[in-house]
Amino acid sequence: MRIAPLSLLISASLFASCAFAQDTATVTGIESEISIKQAEYDNATQILEKHLKEESQLQSQLDLLRTRSTELDKEKNQALDAMNEMYRRLIDDPTIDISAAQARYQQAVVDHKQNKDDIAMQLAAIASHRKDIEQIRVAKHTQLNTLESLKEQLTTARVERLRNEFTREGTLEVNHTINCKRTETLAACEQRGQQMGLQKATKRFVDQIFANLTEERLVEPKRNMAGAQVQVLSSHVVNSAFSGQGNYNVNLSVTMRGDVNSSRLCNLLSVDNRYCSEYGTPLSTGYQTSYETTFTDSQLTFSDSKDNTNVSVSRMSEQPIHDYSVKPMPTVKPQLDANKMIELTLRSNVYDDEVFIDGVSFGSTRLATTLPSGIHDVEVRKQGYQPYRVRVDLRKPQTIHAKLVKKPESIAAPTYTSEQRNTTPVTSTALGGNAAAAMVVIPAGKFEMGDINGNGLANERPVVEKTIASSFAMQNKEVTVGAYQQFVSNTNYKTEAERNRGCAYYLNGEPVWEVNLNWRNPGFEQSSDFPAVCLTYNDAKAYADWLSGQTGQQYRLPNEVEWEYAARAGTKTEYPWGNEIGKNLANCGWCGSEWSNKSAAPTGSFAPNAFGLYDTVGNVWEWTHKSAEQADVTVRGGAWNFAPSLARASTRLILAPDFRANYIGFRLVRER
Structure with missing residues (x-):
C-alpha cells in the first residue's frame, strides 16, 4: 500500500534517478537476453528431438534393409541352385528352356546389389545425421551454460538494484x-x-x-x-x-x-x-x-x-x-x-x-x-x-x-541406514604407487536418482529409486596429468586430440577447436596434480585398460548410477553441503574460487563429500561408462567454466564419444 502524499513532499532525486533507471534497464536487458536465449535453447531442443526421431527412423529403415539383405541373400542362393539344376538337366535335354531360371537369378543378383547399395547409403545418411546431432548437442550445452550464466548476472543485477534503491x-x-x-x-x-x-x-x-x-x-x-x-x-x-x-x-x-x-x-x-x-x-x-x-x-x-x-x-x-x-x-x-x-x-x-x-x-x-x-x-x-x-x-x-x-568428518556427512554399511571411507594405496591408485570404498545402499528437488533438466526426470547391491571402489580424485603421463610414457599412446583436430575450449561462450590444445597443453597453466583434460571417452577407456593390465585388477569408467550414488554420498540435496552452491566450496563458474571461470584446479583443492570423494561438484566434467548399444556418452559433475546450476549431482550432459574439451576429464571405479 503506497502512502498518500498529503503533507509529504519527496524530491525527484528519490524516485527518478538516472542511476536507478539504469539499474532497471540492466535487469530488463538481462531478462530480455534470457528470454532470447531460452527461445534459442527451446528451439534447439525441438530440432534435436526432430533429428533424434529422424535418426530413429533411419535406424529402423536400416534394420529393415539388413533383414531384407538376409532374405535377398537367401533368394539369390536359391535362384543359383535352381539355375544350376536347370543346367544339369539341359545336358540331358537340350530342348529345356532355362530362361526363367536365368531371369530369376539375374533379378536376385540385381536386388541383392541394390539392397547393399541402399544399406551403404543409409549408413552414410545415419553418419551424417549423427554429426548434425553431435553439433546440435554441443550447441545446446553452450546455450544452456550461457542461459544459466545470464541468470547468475540477473541475480547480481537485482541485488545491486535493490542496494541502490535502498541508498537513495x-x-x-x-x-x-x-x-x-x-x-x-x-x-x-x-x-x-x-x-x-x-x-x-x-x-x-x-x-x-x-x-x-x-x-x-x-x-x-x-x-x-x-x-x-x-x-x-x-x-x-x-x-x-x-x-x-x-x-x-x-x-x-x-x-x-x-x-x-x-x-x-x-x-x-x-x-x-x-x-x-x-x-x-x-x-x-x-x-x-x-x-x-x-x-x-x-x-x-x-x-x-x-x-x-x-x-x-x-x-x-x-x-x-x-x-x-x-x-x-x-x-x-x-x-x-x-x-x-x-x-x-x-x-x-x-x-x-x-x-x-x-x-x-x-x-x-x-x-x-x-x-x-x-x-x-x-x-x-x-x-x-x-x-x-x-x-x-x-x-x-x-x-x-x-x-x-x-570437523573430523566432511562438510556433508549424512546419517546412513543399516543398508549403507562400511560408511567409513577406506583408502586403497596398494597399487604400485601409481598416482591414479587412491581409492575409497563406496558402500552398498539405495538412493533416489534424478531431479529430486525439481531444479533440473528434462533428461534428469523421472526420479527413480536405484539399488547398489554391493560396495565398490572408486578413485577419490579425478585422474591427474601426472597419472596420465605415466600411462603415455609406458605405452606411447597418442590421444585423439593429438592425432586429429586438437581440443575444444570456450571462447565468448562458444566451444572453439584449437589444433594445438591437448592434455599436455589445455589452454591454461597446469601441474601434475591437475585433472587430465582434452581426453575423449576412448582416451579414458584406454587408460583404464592400461591400469587394469598394470595392476591385475579390473578398472573402468563408472556408470551413471554408480557416479550419482557416489556423488550424492547419502544426501538428497543438489550439492553435498545443501541446495545452494555457496562460495568457494567448489570450482565452477561464479562459485567464488580462485580458479572459477579461469581454469581447472588441482584435484582435491576442496573438502570431500561424505564418501571421501573430491571434486564431484565442478572442476571438470567426468566421462561415464556407456553400453554397447549407446551411441553417445554422458558426462557428469559440472566444470570450472560452467554455471553452478550445472554442477548439481543429477545434471547430465550427453556428448559424442570423440568429443574432447579442456573442461572434461574422468575418474575410474575398480571391479570387485
Missing part, C-alpha cells in the same frame, strides 16, 4: 504538531516537537523507500529483516508556530539518504548469500526492532525561514543509526542514553567465515560493529568447521577471538 537520497517536508506539557518551557516544547518531527520524517522516508522498491512485493514481507537505515544529511525549519491551545506546530524540510545492511539483501530477494559477499561486512550498526531514533550530544541547527532565528536540538549522528521494523513508532520522549551503542570487534583463525549476531548475519571476519549495550549471542560459522558460539554481555568495547576447530 531525497528531501522530505513534514508537518508535526505536539501538545506542550505544563511542566516544560516553550523552548523545551519547541525542541521536543522538532525532534519528534525529525523522527516522523525518517519513518516516512523509509516507508517511501520500501513502497517504491521495484521488487516491493517480495521485499516488504521481510521488512523487519532488512536493517534499513536513514542518515540525515541536512534539515531546516520551514515554519513553526505556537497556538493558544498550548500546541506547537513545526514544518520541517529534511534531506536524507537511505542505507541498508548489504549482507541482508540476498535474504530479502530469496537468493543465495554468495551474491552479497562482494559488499563485505554489514554496516557498523546493531539491528533494532523499533522506529526509535537515537540522538548524540552533537547539535543540529534548524533555521526558521520567517524570523531567521536559530533553534538548537539534538542531532542524529552522521553515521546511519536508524533501524526500522514493522513495529509502530514509540511516543516516548527520546533520551540521549536510551540505547547506548558499544563497539564489538571479532577475529577468527579462518577466512571466508560468517558471523551471526542474535541470529542475523553480519558478514565475515575481520569485523568491527557497534551494538546496543546488553546481552548478545555471537556465532561464527564456516563449512567444515565446528561453529564457535559465545554469549556476550556488552557493557564496554570488546574484542572476541573465535577459534574454529575443523
